[in-house]
């Protein structure tokens with residue numbers, strides 16, 4: 001024979017699921033009164049003035065953890081740039097009024113100051129500018145600053 005709880009206790013058990021409280025034997029200790037809702041004092045205790053706020057990320061000026069891009073080289077970076085943008089006029093046999101060839105490492109080193117002046121600063125070479133991208137200007141600048149390495 002199974003022991004059945006009185007009807008009022010079954011109701012109390014159902015209510016205990018919501019309110020954490022029961023007046024019938026066996027239910028009161030299954031759901032302690034403070035199990036459902038934390039004490040207001042405990043909740044306040046969770047906020048510790050000394051602990052860092054969860055939103056605080058790394059300092060804003062922290063350097064991103066990426067290695068610096070490798071230094072551009074004449075071959076292939078600069079040579080490829082000259083071939084695409086300059087060789088039409090500054091090829092081995094300069095044409096169209098271009099004063100000299102810009103093909104070899106030596107030629108490019110010899111005229112490096114003028115190249116930076118016209119391509120990076122004045123931006124009027126090739127004539128009309130335009131086609132040279134910011135990335136290419138930066139590449140040329142870094143190559144020059146890095147010693148115009150082969």
Ligand code: HEC
Pocket residue numbers: 082085086087088089090096097098099102111114115116118119125126127132
């Ligand atoms: C469409 C033909 C053409 C192209 C392409 C061209 N140039 Fe020129 N370049 C010229 C002409 C013509 C001159 C001479 C007139 C002048 O200085 O503007 C010249 C002059 C220069 C000078 C100045 C020379 C000096 O010392 O007086 C530099 C430096 C130069 N070019 C670099 C470049 C570079 C670098 C490229 C490629 C990014 C390039 N040019 C592309 C035609 C060209």
